[in-house]
Amino acid sequence: MVRGWDELQQWIKQQQELITLQRLLTPAATEWQLRQKPRSYLWYANPRLALLEQVLRSKTNNWLNQLESDFVQHSVNRRKQIVLTRWSLTGLAFMILLSTLLVIWHQLQRTWMQAYAARAENLLQVDPVAGMMLSIRTTGQNRANPFLGVLSPVQASLLNAMQLARESNHLQQTYTQGSASAVAIHPNGQIMASAGNTGQIYLWNLEGEWQGTWQGNGTLITSLDFSPDGSLLIGSGRGDGQPPVVQVWDRSGNLIQFAQAAAPLTAVAFNLDGSQFVTGYADGRIQRWDGQGNLVGNPLPPPASPITALALSLDGQIASGDDLGKIQLWDSQGQPISPPLQSQSAAERSPAIRSLSFSPDGQHLLSNSVSGAVFLWSRRPDAGWEGLPLGATQVSTIFSPVSHAVFRPDRSTLDRSTPDRSTIVSGGEDGTVRLWTLAGQPIGEPMLANNDQIRSVAVSPDQQTIVSGSEDGSIRLWSLRDDNIIRILSFQDALPQTLKSPIGKTALSRDGRMAAIGDADGMVYLWDTQGKLIGQPFRVSEQEVSILHFSETGNELIAGDSSSVRLWDRQGNPVSQPIRHAATLLSEATLSPDGERIISGDFNGNLALWDRQGNLITDSGNPALAERPQETVSSIAFNAQGKVAIGGTVLGRPTGSLCLLDLRATQPTLSLDTCHREASSVVAFSPDGETVAIGGTNGSIRLLNTRTQEWSPPFRGHQQPVTAIAFSPTGDGLTSGSRDGTIRFSNLQGEPIGQPLPSPPDVTGAVTSIAFSEDGRTLTVGNADRKVWLWQSNWRSWLQTACNRLRYHPVMRNPQTEINLGASQTCRSEVFSLPDRPPEPTP
Structure with missing residues (x-):
């Protein structure tokens, strides 16, 4: 009974609360209705709303009338809306x-x-x-x-x-003490030798792995050289106050013992092809030998002091150096050519000649003395010789003294049918390695090593690697390979002699996989980027080819001279009839991306529109460009949407125009939509067709937004006029070429990416065309020097080159710092784990 009484009291209390709630709810709902149901009168914030929502949802105890139910439902909805809004705002x-x-x-x-x-x-x-x-x-x-x-x-x-x-590896002679006083590279290009103060020989592969040690007689070695066939290693040097000593090792590292002679052997030298060698002795005698070791002629008359160094040219000239710093030249018959050459004062400490070497053409001679003086001797027209210390014509505050130098022979000129393009490699007292021309002029910037004097340098057989040995015992390898260049193609050299003539024009397909070469005889040759001729050459004119462009697909070409052009297929069949301007000569013609229309321009600024059969659709009537008849149509570019950019220049003046027209109309006209007073020697559209890049005669580049007609600020691209320009396939960068032969990469804000790239060695003349591969990693460049070359053109290729160059360097193999660890990890993830890049496909 007591429990029943408690439940009764609880029920009475609940009913009283409900009656109280209803007394509050009813007037609130009534007022809400009377005031047109505004949201501000709802109970969305009333603590009793939760209880009323339970009543509203109840199927057995819902005492709410219709008005009260609507009021409660709207309050609940309003509360949910406010909660949702608060969460949304949060x-x-x-x-x-x-x-x-x-x-x-x-x-x-x-x-x-x-x-x-x-x-x-x-x-x-x-x-x-x-x-x-x-x-x-x-x-x-x-x-x-x-x-x-x-x-x-x-x-x-x-x-x-x-x-x-350029440094690709750094070795330390930890197996010895003192300097790396002599270095040499085996003719197979896989092994190098170094020597130090103890007279031992240390062998390494080019990855920096130690291969062994050969024992000598304990004499300091200051010069090392392999025989041309690699079967012998010759080392020369001397102890303090002792005459020079030559040591010779066979392939197995055994020191060869010579038969007792009248005087000790003090110098040995081979010529470049190994067909002859000469030996010198302490008594001053010099003997000549053929490649099989047979004596040739009689010994040469001995000078006054022991022979310390010898050199032998391909044509049989001999140069000998002695203890007094004198150099005697002999002809192939063993007769003295001129009075002895004196490389330095005989009073100077250690004037003895340490080594001698001839250039491949025999017109230059390098002499290295024990004291570190390096002289470059050149033959005068009167057959005499004159010499200066290497670098002596340069400002001494810029170039430190050279301590050792060797020739870097261009073996393609050994037959002397072409000028000798050899260079000189030197090591300096400041620890730098530098290249020089045969005239003694520096090439490029020095390669920095350390502050210790470089004692010896050597060049690999392929001329792409330098080895240097320093006073501190370190040995460094330097890469001379221009890894930015993938391939250089000289199409003129590839032609049969009967077809050769001066080249008139070079064009590249859009993807850079084909090159078209037009010559002065009106012939066109098609090539792939492997240097192979595609099909047969065909004639497009009786005059020099001055207009040459590929179609968008690369299957057709616009080609001709200034009097007429035609559309041709790749087999040399004409597709259109000749296109001519009645009053003046043609300066440019281009095919639209869909291959259906051709626009031509002339030297008076006139334009004409043709169909692909060569039928005239319309012309501009009067000169279309802003400068009127003085202005030449210099460049024409289409975008995929049918817009055309026309670039014009005025000969001899830094003025001209960039004009835009739209050919999307059913009946197109050559009414120019917009013209800007901007001299435009070359023009190009971005891949999306929204931006036009122009290259100016003053070397600057500007970008025009074709929708807003807004110009970017000009940015300096080159020192001379821009002659070619192209956007990258992604449209986020562009590349330009100049009359001075340089290439520059830039972003669309005008910020240069690196320094301008010069033309490859032996390539001269203006850049005439530029094309990117589809993946953007290769840039194909054509120039006025009858050559086309392929560049690495984006950061992925540059990263691959940088990582591969340092692949065997201690900083990459055994990284110790945070920076080196990060770089090593980047190379492992981005480069070393990837397969080599496949070759470019053949069209």
Whole structure:
């Protein structure tokens, strides 16, 4: 009974609360209705709403009338709406905060990457290897942010590192003490030898792995050289106050013992092809031998002092050096050519000649003395010789003294049918390695090593690697290979002699996989990028080919001279009839991307539109360009949407026009939509067709947005007129070529990516055409020197080159610092784990 009483009291209390709630609810609902049901009168914030919602949902205890039910339902809905709005606002605020933080983080990342890239650029000037490693690590860090893209400063540091940091390996003679006083590379290009103060020979492969030690007689070795067939290693040197000594090792490292002679052997020299060699002795005698070891002629008359060095040219000239610093030249018959040459004062300490070497053409001679003086001797027209210390014509505050030098022979000129293009490699007292011309002029920038004097340098048989030995015992390998160049094609050299004539025009297909060469006889030759002729040459004119362009697909060409052009297929069959301007000569003609229309321009600024059969559709009537009849149509470019950019220049003046027209109409006209007073020697559309790039006669580049007609600020591209320009396939960068033969990469903000790239060696003349491969990794460049070459053109290729160059370097193999660890990880993930790049497909 007591429990029943408690339940009764609880029920009475609940009923009283419900009666109270109804007394509050009814007038509130009535007022809400009377006031046209405004949201502000709802109970969305009333604590009793939860109980009323239970009553509303109840199927057995719902005492609400219709008005009260509507009031409660609207209150519940309003509460849900407010809660949802609050959550939405909270979420929005969170997203704004997150976005702000992401933008700040993104900007910080960009700032850090730019700072690291700038630091790498600065480091390249003092420690190129460290600069390259920092550039590689920065690229890896940049890659870790997929939303950032590889920034232009990061790409620039990578490109500059690839050009400046030439050191590919660094070895230390830990097996010996003292300097690396002599180095040499085996003719197979796989093994190198070094020698130090103990007279031992240390062998290495080019990956820096020690291969063994050969024992000598304990005499300091100052010069090493392999015989041309690699069967012998000759070392020469001397102890303090002792005469020079020659030691010879066989392939197995055994020291060869010579038969007792009247005087000790003090010098040995082979000519470049190994067909002859000469030996010198302590009594001053010189003997000549053929390649089989047979004596040739009688010994040469001995000078007054022991022979310390010899050199033998291909034509049989002999140069001998002695203890007094004198050099005697002999002809192939053993007769003295001229009075002895004196490389330095006989009073100087250690004037003895350490080594001698002839250039391949025999017109130049290098002499290295024990004291470190290096002289370059050149034959005068009167058959005499004159010499100066290498680098003596340069300012001494810029170039430190050279301590050792050798020729880097161009073996393609050994038959003397072409001028000798050999160069000189030197090591300096400041630890730098430098290249020189045969005239003694420096080539490019020095390669930095350390502050210790370089005692010896040697060049690999393929001329692409230098080995240097330093006072501190370190041995460095330097890459002379221009890894940025994939291939150089000289189409003129590939032609049969009967077909050769001066080249008139070069054109590239859009994907860079084909080149068309037009010559002065009106012939056109098609080539692939492997240097193979495609089909048979065909004639397009009786005069010099001055207009030549591929179609968008590469299956057809516009070709001809200034009097007429035609559309041709790749087999040389004419597709259109001849296209001519009645009053003046043609300056340019281009085919539309769909291959249906041709626009031609002339030297008076007139334009004409033709169908693909060569039928005239319309012409401009009067000169269309702004400068009127003085202006020449210099360049024409289509985009995929049917817009055309016309570039014009005025001969001899830095003026001209860029004009736009639209050919999308059913009945197109040559009424120019817009003309800008901008001299435009070359024009190109971006891949999306929204931007036009123009190259000016003053070397500058500008971009025009074709929708807004807004110009970018001009940015300096080159020192001379821009002669070719192209956007990258992704449209985020462009490449330009100049009359001076240089190539420059830039982003669309005008920021240069690295320094301008010069033309490859032995390539001269203006850049005439540029084309990217479809993946953007290869740039094909044609020039006025009858050559086409392929460049690596994006950061992925540059990163691969940088990583591969340092693949065997201790900083990559055994990284010890945070920077080196990061660079090593980047190379392992981005380069070393990837297969070699496949060859370019053949069209």
